[in-house]
Amino acid sequence: MSATTPIVRLFCACELCERKPSGRLIIHNVFYQARPLAGQTYPFAVSQMDFYALLSNGRGKRHFALKFFRGTLGVDADDVDPRFPTIPLRQGQPYDFGENPLAIHELAFHLENVPFSKPGIYGFRLYCEGDPVDPEGKLDVFEIRLEEPDS
Numbered sequence: 552m553s554a555t556t557p558i559v560r561l562f563c564a565c566e567l568c569e570r571k572p573s574g575r576l577i578i579h580n581v582f583y584q585a586r587p588l589a590g591q592t593y594p595f596a597v598s599q600m601d602f603y604a605l606l607s608n609g610r611g612k613r614h615f616a617l618k619f620f621r622g623t624l625g626v627d628a629d630d631v632d633p634r635f636p637t638i639p640l641r642q643g644q645p646y647d648f649g650e651n652p653l654a655i656h657e658l659a660f661h662l663e664n665v666p667f668s669k670p671g672i673y674g675f676r677l678y679c680e681g682d683p684v685d686p687e688g689k690l691d692v693f694e695i696r697l698e699e700p701d702s
Contacts, residue, residue, distance in 0.1 A: 554611030556679050557648065557656065561605035564675065568601040568659035576657045578603050585667060585692050594668045602660040604677055609648035609656060615640040616678045617660040621671060637678070638662065667692050 566580035578601075587595040602617055617638045638660055640646060648656060658677075667673065670692050677684045 554613055555609060555648075555652070556613065556682070556684060557606040557609030559604060559677060559684050560607055560655075561603070562675075562677060563603055565601050565603055567599070568603050568661070570659070576603065576659055593670065594666055596667065597665045599661070599663050600665055601662070602675055604658040606648075606656045606658065607654070608652045610650055610652055612645035612647045613679050614643065614645050614681075615658060616681075617675060618678060619662070619665070619673065619675045621668070621673050
């Protein structure tokens with residue numbers, strides 16, 4: 552059996568990926584930006600977030616990992632916060648795509664207490680056998696300034 556790197560059809564951040572008894576995933580509250588809650592300041596942490604990937608054209612057994620970092624790989628990839636470790640899928644066990652290249656596969660990564668040290672762009676990327684699988688995702692983290700009401 553020849554292993555083939557799959558094609559990423561969808562890759563996004565969400566509040567929760569819930570696995571149904573059928574094995575399919577339900578994605579709850581997809582988001583593309585984060586900000587501190589009212590009254591919070593930087594640094595702040597998101598208590599939990601998941602990353603969902605929809606893949607096709609994969610064959611054989613492949614190892615996957617998620618990298619989450621501050622900045623973008625094309626701009627300041629060296630700005631990797633050590634609190635953002637590489638997260639292996641399934642505790643490092645390979646994912647078996649089987650032999651049908653037309654089959655659709657869903658992967659989910661769960662993170663807790665994700666720290667955001669300052670406003671800016673944070674990136675996340677899926678890796679297969681140590682190599683990046685496009686596309687790179689981005690989260691925009693904003694600082695909110697509330698204006699004082701007029702007296």
